[in-house]
Amino acid sequence: RAKPSSIISKKKASTSASDAQDLGELFDIYETPPPDLVGTVLPEDMIPKRTGTTKPRGQVHRDGDWHRAVHVWFVDKDGDILLQKRSAGK
Numbered sequence: 001r002a003k004p005s006s007i008i009s010k011k012k013a014s015t016s017a018s019d020a021q022d023l024g025e026l027f028d029i030y031e032t033p034p035p036d037l038v039g040t041v042l043p044e045d046m047i048p049k050r051t052g053t054t055k056p057r058g059q060v061h062r063d064g065d066w067h068r069a070v071h072v073w074f075v076d077k078d079g080d081i082l083l084q085k086r087s088a089g090k
């Protein structure tokens with residue numbers, strides 16, 4: 001059985017400015033997956049590829065461009081968040 005390599009989900013990012021986020025930070029832009037695959041686990045050969053362009057964070061979130069992001073949460077059996085680790089600068 002093939003190991004899932006990517007989970008695609010579409011969530012609208014917040015466009016509000018924050019001291020913790022540099023709206024000018026450059027993000028790599030990725031191909032938009034087909035709508036019928038959003039929210040599914042994709043095999044390795046279907047992972048969206050970089051388009052070769054970059055855009056500042058503020059524009060990426062404003063325009064809804066696809067970019068890489070990682071969120072890791074540890075939740076106990078009661079649903080309480082035990083730890084959320086973000087980058088050192090956030």
